[in-house]
Amino acid sequence: MAAPRRDTRGIVDADELLARVRFRRYLPAGALRPYLEHYWLIDWDLTEPYATHVVPHPSVNIVFQQDQEPRGEVAGIGLGLFTRKLERRGRVSGVQFRPGGFRPFAPHAPVSRWTGWHLPLTDVLRAPGGDPVPDPDPDAFLAPDDDHARVAALDAFLLGLGPHGEGPAPDPRAGLATALADRVRHDRSLRRVTDLAREAGLTVRAVQRLFAAYVGVGPKWIILRHRVHEVLEHAENDRAVDWAALAADLGYADQAHLVRDFTATVGVPPAAYRRH
Incomplete structure (x- = not known):
């Protein structure tokens, strides 16, 4: 895969959404590509609220978001229509895993345990020694205005979850x-x-x-x-x-x-x- 996919598959009323937000996708570092589809970045500055709807893919996501307070979470596969209300100004830096690609980052439990749930990173991810990951600062993935700085922060975080800073061991x-x-x-x-x-x-x-x-x-x-x-x-x-x-x-x-x-x-x- 030389570039992230450019389709809007799964987004309900994609033209309406893209008229209101800046939406981009980027490929991760090479060592992470067996596990990840892409990173996705969204920024908005709205004069009135807008509700976006997505038919989720069979993928786990890690989502760092800034609306009221910055936070990070693991979003298991959504079984139904996902709806999110966007208001005022906000920003998201997301990680979409390939189906099957998330388990090496949380090998202690079947991925079905997270299906339908949005959970703190520390409840799900594991560091190389098997301990829960330290809670990262969401601003590291949200504050930079440069997209490549946000992507680099995501790369560093995920690569650091492997024993040698190169991502998890192949499974x-x-x-x-x-x-x-x-x-x-x-x-x-x-x-x-x-x-x-x-x-x-x-x-x-x-x-x-x-x-x-x-x-x-x-x-x-x-x-x-x-x-x-x-x-x-x-x-x-x-x-x-x-x-x-x-x-x-x-x-x-x-x-x-x-x-x-x-x-x-x-x-x-x-x-x-x-x-x-």
């Missing part, structure tokens, strides 16, 4: 989980967990256990979440959408199942969202 099972999650993300022909298990040479139960321990959600959930992301992207960007054909392309039994999943996640049917 083959984390690598396998990441590889399988990437297959689900990029191969739309993978529509069943049984197909994924067969490709990996594992039982379905073994794949489910691997994902619970290293990703935080099951492979079926990830398949469904990527479908919703795909529908959202079509609803955002296509002038006209053949919902029945899209349902078939994504492996749904019929259009009604697509509408059900999208509505349960986003809150409105895809056609109504498209009209809006």
